[in-house]
Amino acid sequence: MVCPAVLLQSFVWMSLMATGVQYDVTHIISSMCVVRQSTVYIPCKYDHPQHEQGIAVQWFHQKSPEEVRVSQDTAFKGRVEFQADAGNCSLLLRDVRKRDAGYFRVVLSTASGRNWTNAQGIRLEVTDPPKSVSVSVSASEIVEADSVTLSCNSDAKPLAEISWIKGEMTVGSGGVYIISDLSSDDSGEYKCRSRNKYGEKDSDAVKMNVMYAPRDVVVTLNSSGVIVEGDSVTLSCSSDSNRPALNFSWFKEDQTSAVGSGQSFSISSFSSSSSGRFYCEAQNKYGSQRSASVSLSVKAEESVWSSVIVGISAAAVMTVILMLVVWLLIRRKRATPSEEQNPRGSRRHKTVESPADTYMTLDTKSRCAEYDTLDNMKRSCDTDGPEDQDSTYNMDN
Template sequence: MSKLLLPTLPLIFLLMIHNAFSGYWDVSYSHPHICALKNSSVIMSCTYAYPTGYQIMKTFWTNGSVKGVEPPDLSKDPEYSQRLQYLGDEQKNCTIRLSHVTQKDEHMYYFRFITDKPDKKWIGVPGVSLTVTDLQVESPERVTEGDSVRLTCKSSCALTDRATFIWYRNSQPLTERRDGNNQLLLQSVRREDAGRYSCALHGHTYISPAVYLNVMYPPKETFVVVSPSGEIVEGDSVTLSCSSDSNPPAEISWFKGRMFVGSGRIYSISKISSDHSGEYKCKSRNKNGERYSDAVTLNIMYPPKSVSLSINGSAEIVEGDSVTLSCSSDSNPPALNFSWFKENQSSAVGSGQSFSALQSGRFYCEAHNQYGSQRSDAVTVTVHGETIIYSMWKIMCFFNLKPHKHISLHQIHKIMFFLSSYGHHMTPLIASDIVNLIHPFLFFKSL
């Protein structure tokens, strides 16, 4: 077999060739896959190499790599020109910063350099993959007071930069919750923990959309408010309102004493009366529990009613004695003024809750308070034996007695009638009062 032998070249010439064309074409990226937070800045670290003997004429970054088409220079693109900054020396270090990234920036990015040799252009594939993520708070829809709750700050990809998470409740930072963990643990959650939670990364301006944590709890601080708050007079309209702190909102029931009287947050009474007086309370109830308010008392002011008169003893007495009459009424405040009247007389005959009657007649009382007055029914008092002056009466006594007898004296009810008769004789007598004389021999007729 024959061999083709090349002439031996001088060693010095070989060394010259090696120095002229030694090296290789290369672009290296520190992070070929970058996950960046929305609105943050991204550092794409890059180095490149090329054989000696070439001169770099142009370097740039591009997000397009189509065979046969010269890729665009991002520094000339209006979408990037204000946000892209070269950090390297453009000789060996091709690192850049891309600011305020959004989902529109999700592309493959490549570094390209062009040498002084027309056919020696290089693009660094496979390039850098950029994914832009936002943050989302993952939370249970509702929790019950006392439960343990875990909230998670989630991203669509694993963030490239080491992240320190910050949590917010109602836009206020929870400084004690700052750590490298993307979870927030609330042990034995309280109603005060309810609110809108969001998360962020330390050193970044982007904050996640807020998510409401709904803490369910039984009714607390249940109380009744009465309107109007001052004095209540019969005939007024009164509103009772039940306030209760609970989640979900409580169903409200109303009680007067132990008796159910209504439902709903508002209990209204129009034209209130004394029958509405008493203690009222409300009960608030949801699926987590129930609670009663303290009782409030409705003290209704009203004028005297049901005024009645009572007699101590008999209504029939004899002259010289007296009968005590007492007046009572239902009123608020209690009646303190009582007046006594005798029928057919315009002026009062007495005052006070009790009255002593000395004369015959029909008597009634009137009870008074600052809201009005009412009179009682009248009662009759009869006094026997009292002297009453009438006009003179002629009383004729007719009698027919055999044999003739002398009727000397009849005394009935302390009134004396003197009668004398002899045969058929009729004697006129003057009487101081009319009395019924029950006697088998006498018949009186007034003329």
């Protein structure tokens, strides 16, 4: 990676101008920047009078308070390359290090013993892309409803901009990130990203695990059917907590002390005296919570007997109704044929004509002069002689 300043200001032009016995060197830059661990190339050219031969080039590094010859300093060994062509005094420096910062100047020497240099030198500034980026957390144990501070540590020159990332989402900025009133939703992996104009670097992710007390405590029954007296009944307690609940206690609503402990509670032989409302309480070091109560009883067995009794009663009622219907049908069947086979019985219900009407139907010849009833009339008529009958006849004639 090359520092922009190197690209823009990396050319040194040196011109030897004779002014008596002294030669001057001019240059067009006074400073340059380079990114640490990169390679910097400082091109350098010079002109010299024709009579000056055997020009030697030497580079010096000055870091207050001392100045060393680059070619002889072990700190530069294997990292520098000098250009020895005629008119070329360039310097190539690889794997730039922080301690390379300072002033570099070139010295040209002739065989006649004359030397000239850019006395002001070129200031080399070593910059850093973000490096050694890390995150520190203010607390070793993070608990729900507390607050936590995350700090980003980055060695960057110039100073870097810091952003905070949770998972793949940016959640904050700045060297310090504070989360107040923590909840379980804040758990996850966090990292900071350090960026300046020379590059960027992410820290290693730190995992934040928010601890909280038990919640959503629920009791479940091992049987979903009828509880019959004498059955074995087991209740189980579950909860959501971080860290997992360590203690489980079981309570019956009409009792002041716990009736059991552990994540499950069993009643080996259930009876009516075991009936009641039960609940559990889950606890860890951050708090506790109780479940809703669950009602247990043997009333489900009584419900079966009630169903049997109701069924028997319904069958008895249906039987009575059926017998009544059959009896009515039989009675009706018996009554109808007797009326058809006995016509006299039907005539008994006819209206009897009055005696006067009866006599009106008799023949006038059979009437007797004296009668009380039909019987008397019959006897009276029987005593009449033939003469009377004849005379009556003659009179009629």
